[in-house]
Amino acid sequence: MTLELLCWRRMVSYLESPCIHRKRTGGIIPTVAQQLHRENIERVVQEALERSGVTPNQLSAVATTVKPGLALSLGIGLDFSKRFVKEHNKPFIPIHHMEAHALTARMLQPISFPFLVLLISGGHSLLAVAQGVDDFLLLGHALDEAPGDTLDKVARRLSLTKHPRCSTMSGGQAIELLAKDGDRTRFPFKTPMGQTYDCCFSFAGLRNQITQTIMKKEAEEGVEQGTLLQCTNDIAAATQHTVACHLAKRTHRAILFCKANSLLPSDSPTLVVSGGVASNQYIRKTLTIITEETGLQLVCPPAKFCTDNGVMIAWNGVERLREGKGILSPDVNVCYEPKSPLGVDITTEVKAAAIRLPSVKIKIPN
Ligand code: KG4
Ligand code: ZN
Numbered sequence: 001m002t003l004e005l006l007c008w009r010r011m012v013s014y015l016e017s018p019c020i021h022r023k024r025t026g027g028i029i030p031t032v033a034q035q036l037h038r039e040n041i042e043r044v045v046q047e048a049l050e051r052s053g054v055t056p057n058q059l060s061a062v063a064t065t066v067k068p069g070l071a072l073s074l075g076i077g078l079d080f081s082k083r084f085v086k087e088h089n090k091p092f093i094p095i096h097h098m099e100a101h102a103l104t105a106r107m108l109q110p111i112s113f114p115f116l117v118l119l120i121s122g123g124h125s126l127l128a129v130a131q132g133v134d135d136f137l138l139l140g141h142a143l144d145e146a147p148g149d150t151l152d153k154v155a156r157r158l159s160l161t162k163h164p165r166c167s168t169m170s171g172g173q174a175i176e177l178l179a180k181d182g183d184r185t186r187f188p189f190k191t192p193m194g195q196t197y198d199c200c201f202s203f204a205g206l207r208n209q210i211t212q213t214i215m216k217k218e219a220e221e222g223v224e225q226g227t228l229l230q231c232t233n234d235i236a237a238a239t240q241h242t243v244a245c246h247l248a249k250r251t252h253r254a255i256l257f258c259k260a261n262s263l264l265p266s267d268s269p270t271l272v273v274s275g276g277v278a279s280n281q282y283i284r285k286t287l288t289i290i291t292e293e294t295g296l297q298l299v300c301p302p303a304k305f306c307t308d309n310g311v312m313i314a315w316n317g318v319e320r321l322r323e324g325k326g327i328l329s330p331d332v333n334v335c336y337e338p339k340s341p342l343g344v345d346i347t348t349e350v351k352a353a354a355i356r357l358p359s360v361k362i363k364i365p366n
Pocket of ligand 1: 120121122123124147148149151152170171172173176275276277278279280281306307308
């Protein structure tokens with residue numbers, strides 16, 4: 001259980017409703033998530049306040065995730081926060097989960113707007129230009145599933161929870177670990193969307209390729225589904241490599257689009273990569289090859305700030321508080337939104353530009 005909540009001393013308290021039991025169940029079951037949130041929210045808030053040594057009255061505001069996400073979990077956080085801000089008469093700051101992921105890097109080092117951001121998690125993959133705290137241009141998004149979801153499902157299909165080295169890890173972490181001892185060239189999966197010259201992402205077809213390979217290998221090894229395959233490490237390595245290449249190619253095109261349209265500063269343009277999948281070192285190295293090729297600075301927050309965490313929601317609250325953006329009175333009626341795109345969608349313009357990529361060798365030693 002990792003429902004996270006801490007207190008931002010004297011500035012803002014925050015409630016985030018992240019993926020909680022993913023590791024135990026291999027995925028999120030909405031009703032279980034809701035129950036865990038309901039059972040724990042009061043205690044977690046109390047503990048956060050006590051550990052921070054602040055009383056509710058010393059808080060400047062309360063920032064809470066209201067979109068996008070699981071309705072049942074968002075509802076628990078929002079209802080609790082509404083009662084809390086009314087009781088203590090505090091301003092309320094509703095937070096967009098992806099905006100929070102995008103801004104986390106600014107908490108750790110100065111990064112001025114505008115910058116390019118790649119957000120990759122279990123629920124999302126998107127490329128956007130962050131032009132201000134609440135001002136984003138959406139260049140590309142997931143057409144089917146998100147990369148973390150793909151990694152989790154492949155890990156589940158490979159029965160990695162039965163693997164002694166990774167029984168307690170998330171799917172993505174397990175694949176990264178096993179890939180270190182694998183040969184990625186043994187299974188040359190096709191990188192998705194090679195003929196589509198935009199910045200959107202698709203992982204469902206890749207997952208299908210991987211599943212077919214797993215079925216073939218099960219037949220060859222004469223084992224049932226649910227048994228660890230001898231070639232598990234090689235499949236993990238090939239999966240990770242293909243996911244990394246797909247992310248790198250879409251990001252490369254986004255950089256070229258930004259350059260062609262002067263969307264980034266010419267002086268030290270920056271790519272921020274965040275979300276749970278961004279903690280993957282192989283993916284980071286692959287993206288480094290692209291940023292070195294294009295002259296961008298790559299910024300990845302440390303793993304603990306890449307995966308869902310309460311600090312990023314608090315920081316988003318701080319950023320909005322500083323600029324006086326989206327700060328509501330305690331009695332305002334806010335609703336949660338399970339689906340909510342980030343910023344202004346310019347994916348059609350990106351597609352129309354149909355930028356071809358120069359070839360870049362992605363070669364990373366294990
Ligand atoms: O951002 P996050 O904590 O939650 C949301 O999905 O919003 O991301 C969780 C996702 C999971 O799918 C998990 O498998 C993936 O991030 N993940 C990783 C790694 N650590 C976590 N994927 C690849 N490599 C990792 N090291
Ligand atoms: Zn997230």
